[in-house]
Amino acid sequence: MSAFDDLMAHERQTQALSQVAGRLGWDQETVMPRGAGAQRAEEMAAVAAILHERRTSPAVGDWLAAIDDAALDAVGQAQMRHIRRDYARATRLPAALAAEIARTRSLAHQRWAEARGAEDVAHFLPMLERMIELKRQEGAALADGGDPYDALLQDYEPGATAAGLEAMFGALRPRLVALRAACLEKPAPEALSGDYDESAQMRLSRVLAKTFGYDMARGRVDKAVHPFSSGSGDDVRITTRTNPADPFNCFYSTIHEVGHAAYEQGIDPAYGLTPLGQGVSMGVHESQSRIYENQLGRSRAFTGWLYERMREAFGDLGLAGPDAFYAAVNALKPGYIRTEADEVQYNLHVLLRFDLERDLIAGKLEAADLEEAWNARFEADFGYAVDKPSNGCLQDVHWSEGLFGYFPTYTLGNVYAGCLMQALRAAVPDWEAQLAEGDLSGVTGWLRENVQRHGGLYEPREVITRACGQEPSEGPLLEYLEAKFGALYGV
Amino acid sequence: MSAFDDLMAHERQTQALSQVAGRLGWDQETVMPRGAGAQRAEEMAAVAAILHERRTSPAVGDWLAAIDDAALDAVGQAQMRHIRRDYARATRLPAALAAEIARTRSLAHQRWAEARGAEDVAHFLPMLERMIELKRQEGAALADGGDPYDALLQDYEPGATAAGLEAMFGALRPRLVALRAACLEKPAPEALSGDYDESAQMRLSRVLAKTFGYDMARGRVDKAVHPFSSGSGDDVRITTRTNPADPFNCFYSTIHEVGHAAYEQGIDPAYGLTPLGQGVSMGVHESQSRIYENQLGRSRAFTGWLYERMREAFGDLGLAGPDAFYAAVNALKPGYIRTEADEVQYNLHVLLRFDLERDLIAGKLEAADLEEAWNARFEADFGYAVDKPSNGCLQDVHWSEGLFGYFPTYTLGNVYAGCLMQALRAAVPDWEAQLAEGDLSGVTGWLRENVQRHGGLYEPREVITRACGQEPSEGPLLEYLEAKFGALYGV
Numbered sequence: 001m002s003a004f005d006d007l008m009a010h011e012r013q014t015q016a017l018s019q020v021a022g023r024l025g026w027d028q029e030t031v032m033p034r035g036a037g038a039q040r041a042e043e044m045a046a047v048a049a050i051l052h053e054r055r056t057s058p059a060v061g062d063w064l065a066a067i068d069d070a071a072l073d074a075v076g077q078a079q080m081r082h083i084r085r086d087y088a089r090a091t092r093l094p095a096a097l098a099a100e101i102a103r104t105r106s107l108a109h110q111r112w113a114e115a116r117g118a119e120d121v122a123h124f125l126p127m128l129e130r131m132i133e134l135k136r137q138e139g140a141a142l143a144d145g146g147d148p149y150d151a152l153l154q155d156y157e158p159g160a161t162a163a164g165l166e167a168m169f170g171a172l173r174p175r176l177v178a179l180r181a182a183c184l185e186k187p188a189p190e191a192l193s194g195d196y197d198e199s200a201q202m203r204l205s206r207v208l209a210k211t212f213g214y215d216m217a218r219g220r221v222d223k224a225v226h227p228f229s230s231g232s233g234d235d236v237r238i239t240t241r242t243n244p245a246d247p248f249n250c251f252y253s254t255i256h257e258v259g260h261a262a263y264e265q266g267i268d269p270a271y272g273l274t275p276l277g278q279g280v281s282m283g284v285h286e287s288q289s290r291i292y293e294n295q296l297g298r299s300r301a302f303t304g305w306l307y308e309r310m311r312e313a314f315g316d317l318g319l320a321g322p323d324a325f326y327a328a329v330n331a332l333k334p335g336y337i338r339t340e341a342d343e344v345q346y347n348l349h350v351l352l353r354f355d356l357e358r359d360l361i362a363g364k365l366e367a368a369d370l371e372e373a374w375n376a377r378f379e380a381d382f383g384y385a386v387d388k389p390s391n392g393c394l395q396d397v398h399w400s401e402g403l404f405g406y407f408p409t410y411t412l413g414n415v416y417a418g419c420l421m422q423a424l425r426a427a428v429p430d431w432e433a434q435l436a437e438g439d440l441s442g443v444t445g446w447l448r449e450n451v452q453r454h455g456g457l458y459e460p461r462e463v464i465t466r467a468c469g470q471e472p473s474e475g476p477l478l479e480y481l482e483a484k485f486g487a488l489y490g491v
Numbered sequence: 492m493s494a495f496d497d498l499m500a501h502e503r504q505t506q507a508l509s510q511v512a513g514r515l516g517w518d519q520e521t522v523m524p525r526g527a528g529a530q531r532a533e534e535m536a537a538v539a540a541i542l543h544e545r546r547t548s549p550a551v552g553d554w555l556a557a558i559d560d561a562a563l564d565a566v567g568q569a570q571m572r573h574i575r576r577d578y579a580r581a582t583r584l585p586a587a588l589a590a591e592i593a594r595t596r597s598l599a600h601q602r603w604a605e606a607r608g609a610e611d612v613a614h615f616l617p618m619l620e621r622m623i624e625l626k627r628q629e630g631a632a633l634a635d636g637g638d639p640y641d642a643l644l645q646d647y648e649p650g651a652t653a654a655g656l657e658a659m660f661g662a663l664r665p666r667l668v669a670l671r672a673a674c675l676e677k678p679a680p681e682a683l684s685g686d687y688d689e690s691a692q693m694r695l696s697r698v699l700a701k702t703f704g705y706d707m708a709r710g711r712v713d714k715a716v717h718p719f720s721s722g723s724g725d726d727v728r729i730t731t732r733t734n735p736a737d738p739f740n741c742f743y744s745t746i747h748e749v750g751h752a753a754y755e756q757g758i759d760p761a762y763g764l765t766p767l768g769q770g771v772s773m774g775v776h777e778s779q780s781r782i783y784e785n786q787l788g789r790s791r792a793f794t795g796w797l798y799e800r801m802r803e804a805f806g807d808l809g810l811a812g813p814d815a816f817y818a819a820v821n822a823l824k825p826g827y828i829r830t831e832a833d834e835v836q837y838n839l840h841v842l843l844r845f846d847l848e849r850d851l852i853a854g855k856l857e858a859a860d861l862e863e864a865w866n867a868r869f870e871a872d873f874g875y876a877v878d879k880p881s882n883g884c885l886q887d888v889h890w891s892e893g894l895f896g897y898f899p900t901y902t903l904g905n906v907y908a909g910c911l912m913q914a915l916r917a918a919v920p921d922w923e924a925q926l927a928e929g930d931l932s933g934v935t936g937w938l939r940e941n942v943q944r945h946g947g948l949y950e951p952r953e954v955i956t957r958a959c960g961q962e963p964s965e966g967p968l969l970e971y972l973e974a975k976f977g978a979l980y981g982v
């Protein structure tokens with residue numbers, strides 16, 4: 001066995017254990033007995049510690065020193081790119097700092113939940129300050145002389161830089177603010193009303209999952225408090241949720257998670273249980289969930305098909321017809337909450353967080369001034385004031401968990417989805433006719449072939465560039481949004 | 492940190508990972524997507540390899556050398572007894588032999604399933620021969636000069652010896668053969684007939700589980716092909732099965748698994764995720780499942796209560812009354828299959844296997860002669876000939892998986908259950924009145940206090956001796972069976 005073979009055997013076991021950790025997470029959110037929480041936390045901590053030990057093992061360092069990447073084929077070189085990057089990251093982070101962050105995360109999370117419940121920012125501040133300080137230290141340790149925020153960003157989007165994202169996001173913001181304001185000046189479209197049986201929602205959810213190419217033999221759909229997708233390869237499970245008053249929440253959560261899951265299921269099986277066997281970044285992952293959910297799932301063509309399926313399942317929907325249904329699916333509403341936002345407003349929520357978190361890590365903004373900065377920015381972009389912290393700076397869990405550098409991948413995913421949809425329209429010219437028949441195999445097949453199957457073979461930006469034939473930019477997303485919502489709202 | 496503290500920290504992580512492995516097994520049998528089998532096998536193999544690596548780690552050897560057991564308290568000394576034994580076992584077995592056994596297990600299992608389906612013993616023989624040879628080697632390596640079969644037995648029942656079991660089992664056999672023959676000469680009792688709704692069976696199963704003290708907040712009941720219990724501490728799950736024609740199968744499988752699960756749930760929480768935090772042996776485990784299922788669950792007092800619950804759930808059962816119901820629950824039937832056998836005949840099946848497998852490991856019996864030996868022994872004890880291999884030597888999965896030394900723990904569990912029931916009758920004199928009201932808290936509370944809570948603190952035989960105030964023997968089981976079935980059948 002060569003050093004490369006030995007290293008890959010070690011990696012396969014590590015990846016398998018990492019899959020197991022994911023399965024524990026699924027179990028916890030779906031089927032775990034309610035009294036098992038404390039024991040489960042200890043089980044997950046043990047698996048995390050064993051994973052960390054394996055990832056920082058001196059044996060890995062020895063193998064890395066012995067391997068000549070140039071002598072490997074392209075796939076081997078791509079594996080090495082991931083392994084070298086992960087090892088550098090894992091060994092650069094001092095163990096004491098990692099442990100302190102883990103400890104603070106659980107305390108900060110609890111404080112955040114209490115503070116949000118009590119609408120009391122001050123209650124969260126000491127833990128937030130501590131977390132920011134620790135993440136600054138982590139960023140500095142990982143950056144090795146470079147920019148700390150960029151270093152944090154690499155965990156979620158390898159190759160991305162804050163400067164590159166700023167350029168993209170800077171171009172998005174004014175046009176989204178203008179589009180939002182113009183649409184909201186117009187009369188609101190008819191909304192769905194009534195009660196929708198939750199079992200029937202789950203049944204239609206499963207139909208939607210299959211329609212979007214989710215392989216039920218290698219996955220399953222369950223109900224959970226939060227929709228999520230979990231696992232890679234042949235065991236990729238999704239969850240969704242139901243609300244009798246809001247079936248769209250169930251259906252579009254399902255389609256969103258199917259986008260994530262189809263990506264994982266679509267990766268070349270040859271990469272199974274290796275570093276290439278998972279979605280390559282949060283941004284590319286989100287590009288799949290968003291293009292499934294929005295560009296495809298909220299298109300006029302597909303909503304026409306969905307309208308009929310909903311009428312079959314629930315009877316008359318009280319809407320004038322498929323055009324009214326399309327308008328209802330795509331309605332803009334004033335609001336405070338990122339996760340409830342529509343396609344137009346969603347990215348404004350993200351840009352706000354991106355700008356604030358960069359300032360927090362850079363030391364240009366202190367935790368004590370966060371609420372004021374948040375509220376000022378929100379009013380500037382949305383035109384009305386935040387009414388309470390749970391609708392403002394306490395709404396998201398991310399910062400309490402130390403997730404700095406995560407938010408921008410949401411909008412990057414939307415930008416990528418815009419680029420991919422432009423390419424997809426050219427590659428599958430009759431996509432709308434197909435979707436109108438409920439046939440998603442053409443569009444999801446194109447995405448599988450051009451994005452999903454590559455897994456971690458290419459760097460994130462390169463995946464999109466190869467699929468689209470050009471470098472990604474914010475242009476296609478903006479054009480798509482302005483055209484779609486311009487037509488819907490007559491602006 | 493002392494060497495003992497370091498070792499225990501390592502053990503906690505290992506135990507946690509071992510719990511995780513159990514959870515993967517549960518997942519596989521209940522909720523896993525059907526296409527995930529191959530990936531799951533690789534995940535489980537990786538976890539097994541990591542567990543083996545941790546159990547044979549030279550660091551453990553260094554800690555063991557540095558620790559003076561005599562300086563520890565009683566609990567610490569018990570922990571060390573387990574850890575030293577497990578480490579000796581893990582390091583005595585040559586890695587190449589362990590790998591060859593694992594490889595052969597999967598091939599032999601497949602061959603066995605094919606052979607059973609085709610009623611073709613010869614098809615299984617080459618793999619069975621190979622497995623026996625490997626287990627002889629394993630026994631010799633573990634025995635370190637002692638008896639190989641005894642060495643294999645230690646995996647399931649630490650402290651037991653074949654000679655000790657032979658003495659017990661030798662006394663059981665003639666009286667069970669005689670009791671069986673006498674009962675089967677009598678007219679068969681009325682049997683249950685009709686169809687029993689499977690959802691209603693599951694609902695009543697959950698009621699039974701709670702009635703027998705199973706903590707549903709720290710467990711769950713699901714349907715699976717085979718009933719089993721899995722996990723320790725705060726996450727102990729059971730499965731059961733349903734058959735419209737045979738509700739007793741569902742209910743008594745549930746009660747049996749609840750016995751196993753209640754044992755795990757009942758262990759002192761201070762031992763959680765340590766070597767003491769699990770049932771101490773297969774025999775003691777089976778004593779709990781069997782006393783729940785048989786001495787308690789099939790008692791006249793409890794069946795009287797169950798009769799009323801079944802009538803509530805299913806309407807008239809077509810039986811004359813609670814005495815007829817009690818007779819139906821405890822009916823003896825001629826048959827070939829161990830897992831379908833009643834209290835009287837079950838142990839005869841086990842004794843047969845115990846005698847044959849000792850001869851196989853000792854080299855006194857070769858695989859080629861197994862079928863003949865099996866059939867001769869079966870006819871001697873049961874009075875009729877085996878009609879086909881799937882009803883004879885191909886019926887059990889155990890030997891194909893290399894499980895030699897496992898079978899006797901089933902009967903040892905029954906012997907222990909007999910002893911415990913004798914002690915329980917003295918300790919809870921009005922147990923029958925309690926059971927007649929569906930109140931199992933008195934009897935399960937006694938078992939928790941006297942057996943279950945100790946986990947691995949005492950050696951298996953010592954647990955029973957302490958609970959009963961005397962050394963275990965086969966006498967109480969025989970007296971119980973002869974009294975119960977003598978009265979039922981008038982013999």
